[in-house]
Amino acid sequence: MNPQVELPVTNEPGSARLALSVALAGLISGIAIIGIYEATLPTITANKARLLREAVFKVLPGVSRMQQLGFVDGSLKPMGEDDEAVDEDLTLYGGYDTDGRFIGYAIPSDGPGFQDTISLLYGYLPGKGRVVGMEILDSRETPGLGDKIYKDAVFVANFSNLVADPEIVTVKKGTRSAPNEVDAITGATISSKAVVRIINEGQARWRDKLPAPGQEPPLPDPAETPAATAGSD
Amino acid sequence: MDRDKNLDTYQEFVKGIWRDNPVFVQVLGMCPMLAVTNSAINALVMGGATLFVLMGSSFLVAAFKKWIPKQVRISLYIIIIATFVTVADYTLLALLPGVHKELGAFIPLIVANCMILGRQEAFASRHGVRFAMMDAAGMSLGFVLALFSLGSIREILGNGSLFNIPLFGETFEPWVIMILPPGGFITLGLILLFFNWVAARKKAFLEQVVQAERESL
Amino acid sequence: MNELVWIFVSALLINNFVLAYFLGLCPFLGVSGRLETSFRLGLATTFVLIVTALCAWFLNTYILIHAPYLRLISFIVVIASTVQFIEMAIKKLSPALFKALGIFLPLITTNCAILGLAIFATNRGYNLVEGLIFALGAGAGFTLAMVLMAGLREETELSDVPALMQGTALNLIIAGILSMAFMGFAGLFSST
Secondary structure: OOHHHOOOOOOOOOHHHHHHHHHHHHHHHHHHHHHHHHHHHHHHHHHHHHHHHHHHHHHOOOOOEEEEEEEEOOEEEEOOOOOOOOOHHHEEEEEEOOOOOEEEEEEEEEEEOOOOEEEEEEEEEOOOOEEEEEEEEEOOOOOOOOOHHHHOHHHHHHHHOEEOOOOOEEEOOOOOOOOOEEEOOOOOHHHHHHHHHHHHHHHHHHOOOOOOOOOOOOOOOHHHOHHHHOOOO | OHHHOOOOHHHHHHHOOOOOOOOOOOOOOOOOOHHHOOOHHHHHHHHHHHHHHHHHHHHHHHHOHHHOOHHHHHHHHHHHHHHHHHHHHHHHHHHOHHHHHHHHHHOHHHHHOHHHHHHHHHOHHHOOHHHHHHHHHHHHHHHHHHHHHHHHHHHHHHHOEEOOEEOOOOOOOOOHHHHOHHHHHHHHHHHHHHHHHHHHHHHHHHHHHHHHHHHHO | OHHHHHHHHHHHHHOOHHHHHOOOHHHHHHOOOOHHHHHHHHHHHHHHHHHHHHHHHHHHHHOOOOOHHHHHHHHHHHHHHHHHHHHHHHHHHOHHHHHHOHHHHHHHHOOHHHHHHHHHHHHOOOOHHHHHHHHHHHHHHHHHHHHHHHHHHHHHHHOOOOOOOOOHHHHHHHHHHHHHHHHOOOOOOOOO
16 A cells, blocks of 8 residues: 555544544444344344254154253253253253143253264153154264264164163164164264264263153143243243 | 545456455455355355445445544454444344354454455545445455355365255265365465466566567567 | 363364364464474464453353343453553563563454454353363464474475465465364264
């Protein structure tokens, strides 16, 4: 740039003016940011709630209503919007059918994968001790190899009826023989094992915390379920 | 504006696209950008967000330059840029949640794109609104073009597709490395090599012309 | 404990800031000409990253929980001013340390790795200890990448490189090969 095109400075502004202009800019910027935040917040919360609902319904076939449950003071309780105090590792989702009968839990879990942390959600029926669905929520596994953990329908189908107790075991592709075994993906053994390990860790974390079958927390009044209120505020 | 008299609107627009292309010629603003050029769509969205931020900030800086005290100008530019980036971030999160998830942390990092702050300091703060807008539009289109060519090269070779539409038959074995980080470095390196080659050819050609003229005299 | 080791090794090798996330490319390509300078810049960056992790944790815990939309602006403003303050303090207290590291500090504040660290740590919900370990790993990874790159560049200076390749084009291709080598670290934590 041409050095001669400096702005002509007629008088040196005092520090009060400097502070004032920064404060003014901050104020205007704050207003703009709050404006866009308020304007987009309803859509963003609705999107998030919809994605979560879709994931829960996918891993728990037959579920049409859900609520978030947290492990507080030794028992599983429904979580309200304001309860922020519960550790994320100690929350899960309860899935219910149209009549409000309990079906199963959708349990979030995460851990190291091949490349980066994998986080997933799996559906668990406590009465049968079975995993009935698995959905990868976030991962950065190698495209074309590790990403088969969610792109390969055959691998995902491993988790549609899987005995989870005492432990899920990964075996070489095509050698699955017991109901608690998962066929690994050829070329992505580490990612397959990581998925299984993450589910096993989720199971270990919740084994002593889930109430006896039949004792699950019931859905609150239908009008107040998170599914019905999500995104309305 | 007096000093704008010798500027040409069209020239200010076009220079950013080829001669002074921010990425390929000036190698600016690549820090956070290379990460999102693993597919054409990601590159386009990121480029679009950068275009919005650069145009908006250049407009404000050029329009209010008389009221911006010189001593605190950098802080004010950063506040302006960060505001536009936040706006772009929330808008994308609301409208394109899928793409936003893939771009993730890299949208806020537009703030750290040295190209944007550079244009405020070098151009927008010294020229009228019209030329500042032309400069910003040219620079950001050049930037979009650069991101898009990187993104499409990497997606075509690394995934055998463009905008997720498969281009080759089943027999094509994708070069997975191209959509992984090394592919980003190597593709940009090869494109810069191509630009060097074009520049060298141009220089050689001009020298030949000069030589021929001298001989004909 | 395992969690902390994973965070550290992941930031240091598997998801190296420079070679996998392209963060801090400007100094990586610009300043990595000399081994000595690269190492010192790496140390100074690690220091700023740790300060950043502290600032980000403080902001996230006490301020941004009430006003999440101010995240970006407050990160930039608070980190830049904290680093400036530390720079002044070092200049006063230890001229020798200032000579070794201080001159780099203003340069580092504008490095995208700094903002990147704050944003990644927030998105992943790291607590204070996890954030500090993450910063330490990211800084060590940055230093490692810088030093490796500088060593390679010192070698290429003595070799016969085609004129067209010289400069950024060559450096980017070297970086690509380094990045490929670092991909070998993937899976380090999940082979059992």
